[in-house]
Amino acid sequence: MVYQADPARYQTMEFRRCGRSGLKLPAVSLGLWHNFGDATLVDNSRQLLRRAFDLGITHFDLANNYGPPPGSAEHNFGRIFKQDFLPYRDELIISSKAGYTMWDGPYGDWGSRKYLIASLDQSLKRMGLDYVDIFYHHRPDPETPLQETLRALDHLVRQGKALYVGLSNYPAALAREAIDILNDLGTPCLIHQPKYSMFERWVEAELLDVLQEKGVGSIAFSPLAGGQLTDRYLNGIPSDSRAASGSRFLNPDQLTDEKLAKVRKLNELAQQRGQKLSQMALAWVLRDDKVTSVLIGASKTSQIEDAVGMLANRQFSAEECAAIDAILS
Ligand SMILES: NC(=O)c1ccc[n+]([C@@H]2O[C@H](COP(=O)([O-])OP(=O)(O)OC[C@H]3O[C@@H](n4cnc5c(N)ncnc54)[C@H](OP(=O)(O)O)[C@@H]3O)[C@@H](O)[C@H]2O)c1
Numbered sequence: 001m002v003y004q005a006d007p008a009r010y011q012t013m014e015f016r017r018c019g020r021s022g023l024k025l026p027a028v029s030l031g032l033w034h035n036f037g038d039a040t041l042v043d044n045s046r047q048l049l050r051r052a053f054d055l056g057i058t059h060f061d062l063a064n065n066y067g068p069p070p071g072s073a074e075h076n077f078g079r080i081f082k083q084d085f086l087p088y089r090d091e092l093i094i095s096s097k098a099g100y101t102m103w104d105g106p107y108g109d110w111g112s113r114k115y116l117i118a119s120l121d122q123s124l125k126r127m128g129l130d131y132v133d134i135f136y137h138h139r140p141d142p143e144t145p146l147q148e149t150l151r152a153l154d155h156l157v158r159q160g161k162a163l164y165v166g167l168s169n170y171p172a173a174l175a176r177e178a179i180d181i182l183n184d185l186g187t188p189c190l191i192h193q194p195k196y197s198m199f200e201r202w203v204e205a206e207l208l209d210v211l212q213e214k215g216v217g218s219i220a221f222s223p224l225a226g227g228q229l230t231d232r233y234l235n236g237i238p239s240d241s242r243a244a245s246g247s248r249f250l251n252p253d254q255l256t257d258e259k260l261a262k263v264r265k266l267n268e269l270a271q272q273r274g275q276k277l278s279q280m281a282l283a284w285v286l287r288d289d290k291v292t293s294v295l296i297g298a299s300k301t302s303q304i305e306d307a308v309g310m311l312a313n314r315q316f317s318a319e320e321c322a323a324i325d326a327i328l329s
Pocket of ligand 1: 296
């Protein structure tokens with residue numbers, strides 16, 4: 001059936017300005033790292049994208065290597081985009097990245113000009129797009145001069161293949177340096193994409209302050225710690241969950257008794273607030289307005305509904321923040 005987006009899609013979503021740029025992002029964005037590769041039924045992937053957009057999620061985040069196999073998430077997204085989302089291209093913010101291993105040999109990894117320029121060309125072909133809205137360097141490269149990597153990003157913007165550029169996984173001091181170089185090149189850094197959740201709070205020490213000072217937005221990836229900060233694992237490991245999937249990023253060994261005890265306490269607190277743990281965990285990441293958007297993953301449309309439902313209850317009292325800190329400490 002031909003997809004027609006819900007006319008009410010902009011009624012509940014909150015849009016937040018990305019740093020000091022002209023761009024606003026939805027408070028909730030959808031990542032295609034899992035559940036869009038060739039191992040997933042394309043119809044499920046399609047339903048996830050449709051539901052997300054119907055709820056006002058205008059930002060879909062990809063990378064060259066998402067799959068498995070690498071590249072397949074972009075390819076499958078491209079097929080769905082062509083069938084469902086072509087009329088909505090100007091309502092969408094589509095991002096991709098390069099920085100991790102993508103193809104054999106010395107030119108398919110890290111941060112050289114050679115790799116980044118070839119990779120974005122490949123991504124655009126796979127997705128059937130003329131340009132991406134945001135192109136990221138996916139991780140710092142300790143060997144390539146920062147200038148070379150950032151000049152490549154600047155070049156891609158000048159070529160019209162990306163509208164904005166971003167950095168991901170850059171520590172605070174390096175991010176500061178990179179942001180300054182990009183400003184000098186005339187292509188300001190739009191956004192930084194770090195990992196941030198109740199279980200992973202490194203950004204609080206310095207990075208978020210650097211980004212605020214420089215006027216750069218931020219989008220927190222894995223805000224649910226891959227599903228650990230939800231009710232998914234409260235009664236064992238469901239067979240359709242990420243932890244049961246053989247993922248090297250979330251395996252049953254990580255779900256220790258100590259961690260589950262914290263999750264149970266957080267779950268009780270969420271219930272007292274009248275929301276699900278997943279919703280409290282997302283609202284908590286957004287409590288600081290230095291965070292522009294939370295970048296979730298989803299295997300079911302109900303998970304996207306949960307995430308957007310969080311917007312109705314985003315405020316924390318000082319007592320609740322202290323209680324959460326005490327549980328996490
Ligand atoms: N820049 C980087 O280096 C980097 C690295 C990693 C990720 N990312 C980006 O961040 C995105 C999100 O990462 P992520 O998937 O790890 O995020 P996440 O939101 O922390 O975890 C998503 C997973 O949590 C579970 N879940 C979500 N909502 C739920 C709910 N309401 N109730 C129960 N379980 C729920 C689902 O797992 P089940 O499959 O078990 O249902 C879902 O796949 C990626 O798609 C990617 O775009 C970027």
